Amino acid sequence: MARRIRRSTGPLDHRAHAILRAVIDEYVLSATPVGSLALVERYGLGVSSATVRNILAELELSGLLTHPHTSAGRIPTDEGYRWYVETIMESALMPEVEQLMIRHQFGQVESASEHWFRLAASTIATITRSAGLATPAKPAAAHVRRVDLVAINDRLASLVLVLREGALKQVLVNIESGTSQDTLTAVAARLNGLVTGRTATDIARAVRRIPDDLPEADLIRRVGDRIVRTLREYDVDAVEDIFSDGLLNVMGAPEFAQSDKLRRVFSALENRAYLGELVGTVAATGDVSVFIGHENAPADMREVALVLAPYGQPGRAVGVVGVLGPTRMAYPQAIGTVRFVSGLMNELIDHLYA
Amino acid sequence: MARRIRRSTGPLDHRAHAILRAVIDEYVLSATPVGSLALVERYGLGVSSATVRNILAELELSGLLTHPHTSAGRIPTDEGYRWYVETIMESALMPEVEQLMIRHQFGQVESASEHWFRLAASTIATITRSAGLATPAKPAAAHVRRVDLVAINDRLASLVLVLREGALKQVLVNIESGTSQDTLTAVAARLNGLVTGRTATDIARAVRRIPDDLPEADLIRRVGDRIVRTLREYDVDAVEDIFSDGLLNVMGAPEFAQSDKLRRVFSALENRAYLGELVGTVAATGDVSVFIGHENAPADMREVALVLAPYGQPGRAVGVVGVLGPTRMAYPQAIGTVRFVSGLMNELIDHLYA
DNA sequence: GTTAGCACTCTGGCATGGAGAGTGCTAACC
DNA sequence: GGTTAGCACTCTCCATGCCAGAGTGCTAAC
Numbered sequence: 001m002a003r004r005i006r007r008s009t010g011p012l013d014h015r016a017h018a019i020l021r022a023v024i025d026e027y028v029l030s031a032t033p034v035g036s037l038a039l040v041e042r043y044g045l046g047v048s049s050a051t052v053r054n055i056l057a058e059l060e061l062s063g064l065l066t067h068p069h070t071s072a073g074r075i076p077t078d079e080g081y082r083w084y085v086e087t088i089m090e091s092a093l094m095p096e097v098e099q100l101m102i103r104h105q106f107g108q109v110e111s112a113s114e115h116w117f118r119l120a121a122s123t124i125a126t127i128t129r130s131a132g133l134a135t136p137a138k139p140a141a142a143h144v145r146r147v148d149l150v151a152i153n154d155r156l157a158s159l160v161l162v163l164r165e166g167a168l169k170q171v172l173v174n175i176e177s178g179t180s181q182d183t184l185t186a187v188a189a190r191l192n193g194l195v196t197g198r199t200a201t202d203i204a205r206a207v208r209r210i211p212d213d214l215p216e217a218d219l220i221r222r223v224g225d226r227i228v229r230t231l232r233e234y235d236v237d238a239v240e241d242i243f244s245d246g247l248l249n250v251m252g253a254p255e256f257a258q259s260d261k262l263r264r265v266f267s268a269l270e271n272r273a274y275l276g277e278l279v280g281t282v283a284a285t286g287d288v289s290v291f292i293g294h295e296n297a298p299a300d301m302r303e304v305a306l307v308l309a310p311y312g313q314p315g316r317a318v319g320v321v322g323v324l325g326p327t328r329m330a331y332p333q334a335i336g337t338v339r340f341v342s343g344l345m346n347e348l349i350d351h352l353y354a
Numbered sequence: 355m356a357r358r359i360r361r362s363t364g365p366l367d368h369r370a371h372a373i374l375r376a377v378i379d380e381y382v383l384s385a386t387p388v389g390s391l392a393l394v395e396r397y398g399l400g401v402s403s404a405t406v407r408n409i410l411a412e413l414e415l416s417g418l419l420t421h422p423h424t425s426a427g428r429i430p431t432d433e434g435y436r437w438y439v440e441t442i443m444e445s446a447l448m449p450e451v452e453q454l455m456i457r458h459q460f461g462q463v464e465s466a467s468e469h470w471f472r473l474a475a476s477t478i479a480t481i482t483r484s485a486g487l488a489t490p491a492k493p494a495a496a497h498v499r500r501v502d503l504v505a506i507n508d509r510l511a512s513l514v515l516v517l518r519e520g521a522l523k524q525v526l527v528n529i530e531s532g533t534s535q536d537t538l539t540a541v542a543a544r545l546n547g548l549v550t551g552r553t554a555t556d557i558a559r560a561v562r563r564i565p566d567d568l569p570e571a572d573l574i575r576r577v578g579d580r581i582v583r584t585l586r587e588y589d590v591d592a593v594e595d596i597f598s599d600g601l602l603n604v605m606g607a608p609e610f611a612q613s614d615k616l617r618r619v620f621s622a623l624e625n626r627a628y629l630g631e632l633v634g635t636v637a638a639t640g641d642v643s644v645f646i647g648h649e650n651a652p653a654d655m656r657e658v659a660l661v662l663a664p665y666g667q668p669g670r671a672v673g674v675v676g677v678l679g680p681t682r683m684a685y686p687q688a689i690g691t692v693r694f695v696s697g698l699m700n701e702l703i704d705h706l707y708a
Numbered sequence: 709g710t711t712a713g714c715a716c717t718c719t720g721g722c723a724t725g726g727a728g729a730g731t732g733c734t735a736a737c738c
Numbered sequence: 739g740g741t742t743a744g745c746a747c748t749c750t751c752c753a754t755g756c757c758a759g760a761g762t763g764c765t766a767a768c
Contacts, residue, residue: 035730048742053731071730071749146504150516156706160522162504162514168522172706248624251617259613263605270602352510352526389761402711407762425718425761 012062016055017087019045020064023056024076024084028328031254033073078293078327081305085290085331092335098127099340106344116348118243120321120341125246128334130325131269132245135279137312137319137349139165141199142231147191149184149223151175157184159226164197165317169234173226175219187220194224200231242275244324250304255326261303268300269324283310283318288339293327303327307334309342312349321345370409371441373399374418377410378430378438382682385608387427432647432681435659439644439685446689452481453694460698470702472597474675474695479600482688484679485623486599489633491666491673491703493519495553496585501545503538503577505529511538513580518551519671523588527580529573541574548578554585596629598678604658609680615657622654623678637664637672642693647681657681661688663696666703675699 064080125132143164207224308322418434479486497518561578662676
């Protein structure tokens, strides 16, 4: 039963691509395989269903569409979506009303930039009705802006690091019994001189040069070492936190009706290693990146698509915002939303750290 | 077809309770309705299946067991689980090996107490193979330990609050163009005198008493107001954060094989209002609390059980750790684990803030 | 009070069959 | 040449019926 080939697999013409687009648009809406009749009825193609069938067969030969079984309509392959995404990538924009709405929301969160990325995830989730993802902006190497030491009890103090990038770090350090808060304050003042604006490597060097005859040299050195260690941990930590919102949206998608599929999506989301890797890749590029189905290395991710964009200042601190949803995703909307939100966050950060 | 009653619904004797316990133990293991034959075979009851059937009928009359359909075995009702939990509540303990394992894990997280509650959730999830829940310890009213002001740019400064309870808060404040870091440091020093050890209400009073002729009185007042507002928000925020881990464990349970049930569980978890309310209730008690199925008010929660315990110092800062799983839960283990972990966290906190 | 025996009931799995949807091919058409 | 009508074919989906298995509830005997 060899399939008869009507035409050698040459380049697909304009009409074929129009039909491919129609199949994808329709499938994204309906989530059911799209037949030739439905296409001619709902999209003014000006040809009969038989002609459409011929073209569908060609598209299938080219690997852009597929067939769940003989007597079913077509569904797009990952390659089909890929083609679709390439063609709409540049033009995808958000409606102005939504842009204003989002701006308004971000305007209301006056305070810490720490909350921006959470807001980004939840905004994206609401608008795209998929899962929204966001990571905090993280520097390649953290710079200390300020150090603080506060006694907690006789033997412990809390070391607070304020980073130039807006983050806070707190760790506990052991102190000798009887060290007063005044001593700690003095030590902190001395350390501030050493560490302000510096990264882990610089600070390590500075700590080594502390003269022995300095008052409390020992304590200063010990806390200094602790600062270095904390910064190093922070730097190495590939992606400290991937915040997600709107997982329930994804759960509602018909492709995840069987709960084992759903489970795979979730274990994928807990696969921080891969997401972290992607964040790295995306951060290096300037614009929106899309990862569709099997383009994702981990098997758990083969049924979802990711639309990610970096934000922040390259070389200083970058984070990522994005969408996770089924491969059957409204890509134009997702791309437009993610692009707009990342751009907005750039604006905000520029404005803040100008 | 009126059901014939063998005996008036008097109190159930010892044997009936032994059988009830056997049904629950068996059902928790197998997740399938338990028949009379399976009971006599697997539990040395010393009576025939017919006798067991009579007793099962009694238990059903008392509302402790139920029947999915005529020819199926028995499954426990929420009331059945409730009885079970009451009888084992006191005796539930963790195996010593696991206790040591957990102690070891907690010992390795030397640094910030902020990470303890996350570790608690993940430990509980691993051991009970359900979802682990934990909230950070939160004071009834936050006390400030220290204030810090760091310039970010010409018009903005970062205000950092270190709370007595171990938490950190950061917000941005507007400053007048040209304010130097030295001025900010001086303002912070002045504020430290005003706020240290105080709560929002006290600080509000102190701010009102700042004399006008103090240098930078204006800025001090503005930042002081901001501190008060930040603290008030923090105090009001019923439950800032409910951290969960091991959701995948719950997803694997056969009762959630249909993804709509799963969805309900998840939307329940996003129902912070109810969880927050529970946290309040539990925090007021001393020991483990169990909420089974329909004992939970929200409809979404009717198919899950919660085992929660408070930790921390009553009157200072309290948080909650716990388990969320199907009502068919290994209660002895869950209760033992939660009790142990909350006790351990108490120990750690006592040790830290002694 | 306990137990053997038995009729009865309900589920779950499996095969059957028809309706519906959609394809692929052929032959006619422009 | 491309396009189209027509039609046989294929596959899913759903309802139906049937049977084995599990477990009950009742009765009558111990």
